[in-house]
Amino acid sequence: MIACVALIYVRLSFGEECWSKNACIETSLCAAKGGISQPNLCSGGITTRCCSCANCMDASLCVSRGGVPSTGICPGSSTQQCCNMASTSVPTGGKTPVNRMLTDLADILRGAGLTVIESEGWKTRGHGIMTSVKGILVHHTAGPATGDFPSLKVVRDGRTDLAGPLSQLGLGRSGTWYVIAAGRSYHAGATIDDSVFGNANAIGIEAEATGSPSTNTGHAYWPEVQYQSYIRGVKALQAAYAVPTSRVLGHKEAAVPLGRKPDPNFSMDEFRAALAK
Ligand SMILES: [Zn+2]
Incomplete structure (x- = not known):
């Protein structure tokens, strides 16, 4: 026995x-x-x-x-x-853009009832045209602790090591959206599948946040108005460009090697569940 x-x-x-x-x-x-x-x-x-x-x-x-x-x-x-x-299952009525600048970004967000600030020259800003919009990458800036969107300049103009624009869209702490570029932006780096999540095929959204604590529990540290605006804006982009929720990833999920990026510091499962509602 x-x-x-x-x-x-x-x-x-x-x-x-x-x-x-x-x-x-x-x-x-x-x-x-x-x-x-x-x-x-x-x-x-x-x-x-x-x-x-x-x-x-x-x-x-x-x-x-x-x-x-x-x-x-x-x-x-x-x-x-x-x-x-x-x-x-993709939102109906939308259409994946093919080889073009996303000059409709501001209208898409405004159409969802969101407050939008258009950065001068955004319709022609970018590192070339978008091949498609198959994915959406959710980021946070890890920027200053105060101000609505103090990272605007760096997202628009870049850093010494990386030319701007660094994302098409910014999201302020008040829930206001900043439209920065209609073209390709350098936000993704190497990804699990560049044909979906690479810079040529995915929209990047940089939301203003310090990124602390750098865990999945970060939602509690975000202004709720900003978090809800994030959801509403992404939903509007999904609907306009027919992007399924499975292709809305956090940078931390898409970046390779895994662990290269910590953003955003909230649960993407919770975020995607809200998108699906
Ligand atoms: Zn990022």
Whole structure:
């Protein structure tokens, strides 16, 4: 009897591991990829869990069926990807821009009842045209602690190491939106999928916030008027450009290598749940 119990114990302790070390990822990223997180199979932080996909298939087959493929959570070759059919529900009436400047940004936000300040020259500002708008990246500035949008100058003009614009849109603490550029902006860096989340294909929004504390609990430290405006503005952009909620990621979720960026300092699961309402 004792031997039998010991045998079972040995089997459990050696058998229960994540199917791949690389599949031990943040639960929010797993959800964004359409995967399912299982606890107790990975070492690391409490939100690092084993991500698996119930719907793995060749990426091109997924696209031909109308799904959205995501990399990294299916075994086999890199073309085997998680096909997320649920994520294909996109707001109706919108249209993905193709190879153009996003000169309609201010009208889209105003149409959602938001307060908008247009930065002079924004309609021609950018590092070239947008290839598409397949994704939206949510950022915070990690800027000064006071003022509505004190990071405007740096987002518009850039830093010594990176030319502006650094994002198309800014969001002040009062909930006011700042439209800074209609063209490509340098906000994303390397991403999990540049064809969706890279600078040529994703809108960047820099919301004014210190970024402290740099954890998922940050919502409590944001002015609620700003947080609610963030949701409303992103929803309006999704509707206008037909961007599904699964393609609204925090910079911290999209940036590679993972851990390169901490922003935004609120839960993206909570944010996406609000978008879906
Ligand atoms: Zn960022």
